[in-house]
Amino acid sequence: MSDGFSENNSKGVNRRAVLAGGTALTASLFMPKNLRAQDFATADINTTGLAVTDDTVTIGILHSVTGTMAISETGSVQAEKLAISQINEQGGILGRKIEYIQEDGASDWPTFAEKARKLLVNDKVASVMGCWTSASRKAVLPVFEQHNGFLYYPTFYEGLEQSPNVIYTGQEATQQIIAGLDWVNQTKGAKSFYLLGSDYIWPRTSNKIARKHIENFMEGCEVVGEEYYPLGHTQFNSVINKIRLRKPDVIYAIVVGGSNVAFYKQLKAAGIDPTEEGPIVLTISVTEDEIRGIGGENIEGAYACMKYFQSLENENNIAFVKAFKEMWGEDIVIGDVTQAAYLGPWLWKAAVEKAGSFDVDKVREASPGIELTTAPEGYVKIHENHHLWSKTRVGRAQADGQYEVVFETAELVEPDPFPEGYQ
Amino acid sequence: MFADYSMSELGAIFAMQGFAGLILFSVFVLMALGLAIIFGQMGVINMAHGEFMILGAYVTYLTSNLFADHLPFLFGTYFFVAMIFAFLISGALGLLVEWSLIRHLYKRPLDTLLATWGLSLILQQTYRSIFGAREVGVSIPDWMMGSLPLTDLIEVPINGIFVMVLAVSISLAVYVMMFRSRWGKQVRAINQNRVMAGAVGINTEWTDRLTFGIGCGVAGVAGSAFTMIGSTGPTAGQLYIVDTFLVVVFGGAGSLLGTIASAFSISQAQSIMEFFLSGSMAKVLTLLVVVGILMIRPQGLFSLKLRK
Numbered sequence: 001m002s003d004g005f006s007e008n009n010s011k012g013v014n015r016r017a018v019l020a021g022g023t024a025l026t027a028s029l030f031m032p033k034n035l036r037a038q039d040f041a042t043a044d045i046n047t048t049g050l051a052v053t054d055d056t057v058t059i060g061i062l063h064s065v066t067g068t069m070a071i072s073e074t075g076s077v078q079a080e081k082l083a084i085s086q087i088n089e090q091g092g093i094l095g096r097k098i099e100y101i102q103e104d105g106a107s108d109w110p111t112f113a114e115k116a117r118k119l120l121v122n123d124k125v126a127s128v129m130g131c132w133t134s135a136s137r138k139a140v141l142p143v144f145e146q147h148n149g150f151l152y153y154p155t156f157y158e159g160l161e162q163s164p165n166v167i168y169t170g171q172e173a174t175q176q177i178i179a180g181l182d183w184v185n186q187t188k189g190a191k192s193f194y195l196l197g198s199d200y201i202w203p204r205t206s207n208k209i210a211r212k213h214i215e216n217f218m219e220g221c222e223v224v225g226e227e228y229y230p231l232g233h234t235q236f237n238s239v240i241n242k243i244r245l246r247k248p249d250v251i252y253a254i255v256v257g258g259s260n261v262a263f264y265k266q267l268k269a270a271g272i273d274p275t276e277e278g279p280i281v282l283t284i285s286v287t288e289d290e291i292r293g294i295g296g297e298n299i300e301g302a303y304a305c306m307k308y309f310q311s312l313e314n315e316n317n318i319a320f321v322k323a324f325k326e327m328w329g330e331d332i333v334i335g336d337v338t339q340a341a342y343l344g345p346w347l348w349k350a351a352v353e354k355a356g357s358f359d360v361d362k363v364r365e366a367s368p369g370i371e372l373t374t375a376p377e378g379y380v381k382i383h384e385n386h387h388l389w390s391k392t393r394v395g396r397a398q399a400d401g402q403y404e405v406v407f408e409t410a411e412l413v414e415p416d417p418f419p420e421g422y423q
Numbered sequence: 424m425f426a427d428y429s430m431s432e433l434g435a436i437f438a439m440q441g442f443a444g445l446i447l448f449s450v451f452v453l454m455a456l457g458l459a460i461i462f463g464q465m466g467v468i469n470m471a472h473g474e475f476m477i478l479g480a481y482v483t484y485l486t487s488n489l490f491a492d493h494l495p496f497l498f499g500t501y502f503f504v505a506m507i508f509a510f511l512i513s514g515a516l517g518l519l520v521e522w523s524l525i526r527h528l529y530k531r532p533l534d535t536l537l538a539t540w541g542l543s544l545i546l547q548q549t550y551r552s553i554f555g556a557r558e559v560g561v562s563i564p565d566w567m568m569g570s571l572p573l574t575d576l577i578e579v580p581i582n583g584i585f586v587m588v589l590a591v592s593i594s595l596a597v598y599v600m601m602f603r604s605r606w607g608k609q610v611r612a613i614n615q616n617r618v619m620a621g622a623v624g625i626n627t628e629w630t631d632r633l634t635f636g637i638g639c640g641v642a643g644v645a646g647s648a649f650t651m652i653g654s655t656g657p658t659a660g661q662l663y664i665v666d667t668f669l670v671v672v673f674g675g676a677g678s679l680l681g682t683i684a685s686a687f688s689i690s691q692a693q694s695i696m697e698f699f700l701s702g703s704m705a706k707v708l709t710l711l712v713v714v715g716i717l718m719i720r721p722q723g724l725f726s727l728k729l730r731k
Binding site: 065066067068070071074199227228229230232233234235237238239240241242244245257258259260261262265266268269270271273289291292293294295296297298 | 428432436439440442443446447450548551555556557558559560561562563568569570572578580581582583649651652653654655656657658659661662663694697698701702703706
């Protein structure tokens with residue numbers, strides 16, 4: 001699975017179109033233009049023996065392209081390759097083209113660790129774009145810390161982590177949860193919540209934060225039920241009856257994977273239709289990607305709380321969606337994590353250029369404060385704690401599988417991976 | 424927990440919960456019948472059972488696209504056509520697999536476990552290569568979605584009723600084939616004594632192949648029906664396989680009646696506990712009870728008396 005080759009792996013890619021999209025996207029940005037390789041002697045910008053030559057720099061892509069998680073991680077791989085090809089079209093980083101070595105984590109956490117070690121020790125990659133589940137991140141973390149690698153991690157996750165060797169380009173839990181709960185309370189008058197999730201760390205931690213927020217910070221609001229089902233559970237009729245019994249204003253659902261499809265189909269079949277009067281369905285686990293499996297008609301009317309929706313109408317995003325579709329096909333959809341994965345190579349480029357070096361220690365030092373005005377989600381900035389400042393948005397699912405954005409926070413939300421009062 | 428509710432509300436909830444249990448029962452029966460035929464009658468442990476189900480689901484997906492593109496006015500009825508296709512295609516693949524793989528392993532039953540597990544990995548990757556890693560959305564005709572209000576308070580999901588009807592019909596069909604047809608008599612004869620069955624002129628090879636094919640075909644129909652309630656993706660079959668084996672083993676290999684009884688008891692236990700406890704806890708308790716009973720009665724609930 002390791003195919004080390006450079007820039008476009010053009011699957012019928014129209015390079016000029018990608019270039020056009022790319023330049024529009026980045027024209028305004030990124031410090032000194034036209035950096036040339038000869039201005040930066042390799043010996044100066046790479047003092048730790050990374051895979052940097054006079055005209056290339058090698059990074060790693062580490063995702064599952066086989067196994068259960070391939071469903072989710074494919075989009076991230078595509079986004080990262082798009083970002084790399086766009087950066088190369090613009091002349092690369094410090095005058096060097098990015099080459100990548102892609103490894104397959106195969107949805108197996110020990111494999112992730114093994115491949116991470118291979119990328120860092122054998123291939124000496126300058127940084128890695130990768131991982132998706134928290135389990136895979138936890139598996140590679142010791143490897144990255146031991147060998148001083150640098151990982152860009154794209155998924156929204158439960159927080160409670162801050163590694164010097166990771167930049168978290170997705171939201172940590174409070175960024176995703178709190179603004180959405182406040183919104184549904186203030187605009188919809190929702191008072192009672194039924195928390196539901198798949199039974200593993202992310203839904204449980206997220207619901208814990210949600211419960212604390214509902215009970216301690218939202219006046220007169222209560223949690224009327226909290227429940228978890230094993231991953232892969234496909235029968236939700238019992239819980240739907242329980243929800244009917246408790247009559248919550250909001251069903252707060254963090255169901256993932258194949259269970260997601262079963263849950264929304266059975267919810268609709270049971271006569272709880274989010275387009276009609278009745279409980280509001282609010283989720284933080286369904287992106288446009290998942291809707292393809294669920295079917296737009298089955299989830300129409302439900303709300304999702306994310307930082308990015310494909311339907312965002314800003315110049316950056318329009319160019320991004322266009323370039324993405326040109327590279328990967330017209331019928332592709334882009335979810336929250338895919339966009340966060342796209343930020344990885346750009347944030348790394350900005351940090352390397354600010355540091356004037358590929359050395360991991362210098363890149364780490366340069367990272368806090370890095371801004372990206374070209375992000376499809378708008379403007380993002382790296383916080384001291386290695387997470388991103390970003391906006392929280394609420395979208396309403398449409399029958400065509402897209403979200404209509406109905407709310408966004410006025411300000412960027414500060415990342416807070418160790419929220420006080422929520423643990 | 425029930426203090427705040429009126430009697431009629433409680434009655435309605437319990438009625439609906441009863442239906443939920445019956446739907447779960449039907450789902451289990453559909454999942455397990457195909458495997459029960461293969462495991463029970465042939466002793467082959469078919470780890471690729473889930474993948475045969477998903478083949479049925481993909482066939483349904485293709486059929487729905489076909490109808491949407493070419494016969495939109497018949498879209499409401501495509502599901503029945505899809506189920507027939509699912510049976511034929513999954514069954515045909517079953518015949519092929521039996522011929523190319525299983526028949527070489529009859530004398531090594533444990534190796535069939537390994538071989539069919541390998542087969543399941545191959546099939547998963549094949550689906551992934553053909554249909555993509557992402558789940559596909561199967562559009563269901565409108566009349567099959569939504570719920571049927573029985574009274575003001577009681578609503579029953581239509582797809583649940585559909586699954587129940589289907590489970591009953593397929594069980595009846597399997598019963599008739601097994602106990603009223605020539606093929607069924609041959610299968611049972613082979614099951615009791617393979618050598619003697621061969622000696623009296625039964626074509627044991629062909630009967631085996633057909634049995635495997637029919638088991639896989641039934642799995643395909645189940646998969647087709649499950650597009651209404653679950654997901655269709657390359658690895659979705661894995662979601663069903665554990666429950667399926669649980670039902671078949673608990674019921675007692677070799678007994679179709681046992682499979683149905685076991686599906687009924689497991690589904691009722693699970694759905695009642697899910698209502699009063701949390702989902703994960705219900706699953707844990709169900710598994711514990713099953714393990715406990717199997718320790719006391721390793722042959723399962725029902726078992727045939729065989730001449731060993």
